[in-house]
Amino acid sequence: VYSLFVIERSLSLPLLIRVCLKKGKSLRQSLKEHGLLEDFLKKHPLTTWPPSISPAWPKRLPVDYYGTISIGTPAQDFTVVFDTGSSNLWAPSVYCSSAACTNHNKFNPSDSITYEATSQSLSIQYGTGSMTGILAYDTVQVGGIADTKQIFGLSETEPGSTFYYAPFDGILGLAFPSIASSGATPIFDNMIKEGLVSQDLFSVYLSSDEQSGSVVMFSVIDSSYYSGSLKWIPLSAETYWEITMDSITIDGETIACSGGCQAIIDTGTSLLAGPSTGISNIDSYTGASNGTRCLLHTDISCSAMSSLPNIVFTINGIEFPVPASAYIIDVSVLLRKLPQGLLYYVVFDRANNQMGLASVA
Numbered sequence: 044v045y046s047l048f049v050i051e052r053s054l055s056l057p058l059l060i061r062v063c064l065k066k067g068k069s070l071r072q073s074l075k076e077h078g079l080l081e082d083f084l085k086k087h088p089l090t091t092w093p094p095s096i097s098p099a100w101p102k103r104l105p106v107d108y109y110g111t112i113s114i115g116t117p118a119q120d121f122t123v124v125f126d127t128g129s130s131n132l133w134a135p136s137v138y139c140s141s142a143a144c145t146n147h148n149k150f151n152p153s154d155s156i157t158y159e160a161t162s163q164s165l166s167i168q169y170g171t172g173s174m175t176g177i178l179a180y181d182t183v184q185v186g187g188i189a190d191t192k193q194i195f196g197l198s199e200t201e202p203g204s205t206f207y208y209a210p211f212d213g214i215l216g217l218a219f220p221s222i223a224s225s226g227a228t229p230i231f232d233n234m235i236k237e238g239l240v241s242q243d244l245f246s247v248y249l250s251s252d253e254q255s256g257s258v259v260m261f262s263v264i265d266s267s268y269y270s271g272s273l274k275w276i277p278l279s280a281e282t283y284w285e286i287t288m289d290s291i292t293i294d295g296e297t298i299a300c301s302g303g304c305q306a307i308i309d310t311g312t313s314l315l316a317g318p319s320t321g322i323s324n325i326d327s328y329t330g331a332s333n334g335t336r337c338l339l340h341t342d343i344s345c346s347a348m349s350s351l352p353n354i355v356f357t358i359n360g361i362e363f364p365v366p367a368s369a370y371i372i373d374v375s376v377l378l379r380k381l382p383q384g385l386l387y388y389v390v391f392d393r394a395n396n397q398m399g400l401a402s403v404a
Contacts, residue, residue: 060186062110062125064249064257108249108257108310109211113184114195115155121148121212125247125259126311127284127391130223131167132183132230133174133196134213143201147212150197157182157191165196167224172205174198178227185215185230188239188261194227214311217245217391219281234261235393243394247310248403264399269388273399276359283307284391284398289357291321298324306358308389308398315370325354329370363387363400 109122114134121134135144137151152158159180166175176198183193198213216223217231234240240262248268250256264273279287288306291299299321300306315322329351351367369386390399 060188060261061258062112062186062260064108064110064125064259066108066249066257110259112215114150115152115181116157117154118184119148119150119154121150122210123213123215124211124311125217126214126309127217128307128309128311129167129169129214129216130218130220130229131165131196131214131216131225131227132193133165133167133176133198135201136176136197136199138176138197138199139201140199141201141206143203143206143209144198146207152179152181152197155181159192161194163225165225165227167196169205172201172203172209174206175200178225183230185234186261188234190230190233190237190239193230193233195230196227217310218283222282231393244390244392246388246390246399248388264390268404269401270404271401273388273390273401274359274361275392276361276398276400278396278398279305281396283309286358286398289360291325292355292357293325293328293352298328328352329354329367358400361400 109124111120111122113120123132123134135147135149137149137153139149152160161178161180163178164175165178167173174196176196178194178196180192180194183190183195201207216229218229220226220229220232223229228236231240231245235243242262244264245259245261246264246268247259248257248265250258276286279285285305285307288300288304290297290301290303299317315325349367353364353366354370356363356365363386365386386403387400388403392399
């Protein structure tokens, strides 16, 4: 897993910063290979969902796409998930006593001349893992952006197997300050405050090519990644990137989210999660069986996909169809997703508290 950063400037465009992502082995696949997936799923049911979205909402298995940032002076590199479903930046540290830190890069404060300690502690509980540690300040490089006094977490414990088998080192949260643990300022908020971005937005494109093409971009909307026009959706809360969804339909029939519901678009979760009734309805309409879940795993054969319907998510009066090729996982190949990238180019617009979606080019 690696990332590169590219800085571009033209006479007509402001600074455009890209952090290139590579699709690595997923946590799900790593657990499967080590014979731990079945036990893991029993301990972390994939269909649990609270009555309403709240800061306590648990996260699910992380996605496959990771990029590299650096912390400290001189730079120490870490692979992270760019996660719009959480707000804290943290990395493993030399203070960590957990097994998960033995096979990941660890931050060493003694090696950074710009490190500033604090007396604050940090504790984050994810649905599939947790960490505790301390907070400190240092220079964080994200692509070509040097955030010279960014608060971040240094892990002291990462219990369990979740982060041990994760192919990334840490997490870079891109959600709102209201859900940041210990009141830590999220990195994108600090970038905005320090004037490090020309526009208060970032965007995400995931390629079907596992080796290259995927990217998170700061400051500029790049129209070469999408076709048609961006469809703008207002946020319903400044917590996660939370929106109001109108309905979920198949063949014109509402099967979930009847009358509207709250939803989030989360780059740190690769699966569809929701109320058990709605998920069961989706399973029923798409032919899943044996307790499996759409966008999770299913025993539907690859040959049957052509006959399966689109799942249509209607948001702000706009239909966003998802074909079977995007919601079926082939369990015969270590639960690997069938080759596809993100169906939609997504813009996360902090300046206007809205999200923009458009079909990928």
